[in-house]
Structures are given as C-alpha cells and as structure tokens.
Amino acid sequence: MEARMSIEKLTDAERAEHLPALTGWTVVDGRDAIAKSFKFSDFVGAFGFMSRVALLAEKADHHPEWSNVYNGVDIVLTTHDADGLSMRDVKLARAIDGVAA
C-alpha cells in the first residue's frame, strides 16, 4: 500500500452494483474500460455535446478518451491512475448520460 492518496480500482462488488446500471455502456474488449457511442443530428449537435462533457470532465479532473466523426461521438472511460475502472468512470458516465439526455 502506498502512503499517497490513490484512486482505487472498482472492487468486484462495486462492479456488480454500478456497471449494469450504466445504460448503453459496454466493457471494452481487452481493457478495463467502458465505452458508449452517441449520435446526434449533425456536427453542431455532436460538438455541443462534447463541449458540455469537456467542462464536466475538466471540473472532475477526469477526462475521456473520445473521437468524433461528423454527428457521432465515441467515448471510452478508464482511470489511468488506477490502471482500470474506478468510481470516477462510473460518475463521469452518469454525468455524460445526463448531458446526452
């Protein structure tokens, strides 16, 4: 155990509790990460969504891996400091779904 504050990976119990509750998010093959794809009517819709997510992410100091092609946005969440999924990802996924709703 390290003395510094560390970001803990999700326990098995936490995974079972929180991950199935994230609608549309799937576990990425070969990575301890979750992903979801979003579609909008056009680029303005997609980038407007990204701008709102960017502000939330910066405030939470937890950032997505994401890509955009025209009206589509693909997002992957993981916690590099935890070497896998943490509660930060669960919280950011919920916040992103709130923005998209």
Add this chain to the structure above:
Amino acid sequence: MEARMSIEKLTDAERAEHLPALTGWTVVDGRDAIAKSFKFSDFVGAFGFMSRVALLAEKADHHPEWSNVYNGVDIVLTTHDADGLSMRDVKLARAIDGVAA
C-alpha cells in the same frame, strides 16, 4: 460526369503542389487521407484548440475525423463526398495549423 456540383479529388499535379507544403501532415496508410497529431500542455489546451477548429470546420462545412486523449489531439482529414483528398482538406489543414500556431 454528374450534372450536380461535385467536389473534385485532388489531381496528381495538385497533390504534388499542395501536400508537401502542409508541415507535419502525413498521408494515412491505406486511405486517401492526411493526418497530424497535436500536443498541448493539458486538456484545456487541447479542447480549446478543438473548439476553435470546430468553429472553422462548421463554417467551411467540412469536418475532421479526430480523437482526443487528455492533452493530445489526432486529426484525420479526407473528403467523403470526393472519396479522397480534395482542396477542402488542404484548406482545412492550413486553417488548423493556423489555429495551432
């Protein structure tokens, strides 16, 4: 030849003239597209850059394929309507370099 206004693919002469002048842009393996990676000091730098590029792209009605991980932004340009590189890509690449400068 179609009667509608079409976006023309770059000719060989245009490629020879314009592509080498795009500093840091490279042709993507297996696609008629160009790519460049940008690094910033942090996420705010990266997303600020993306926001400026998004406005230019929307104005030009020509949009990048791009991804962002924290302080890095990877951009691919091609013209789907031309099934390859067109002058729209050359112009957008120049504009992006202007934003990054």
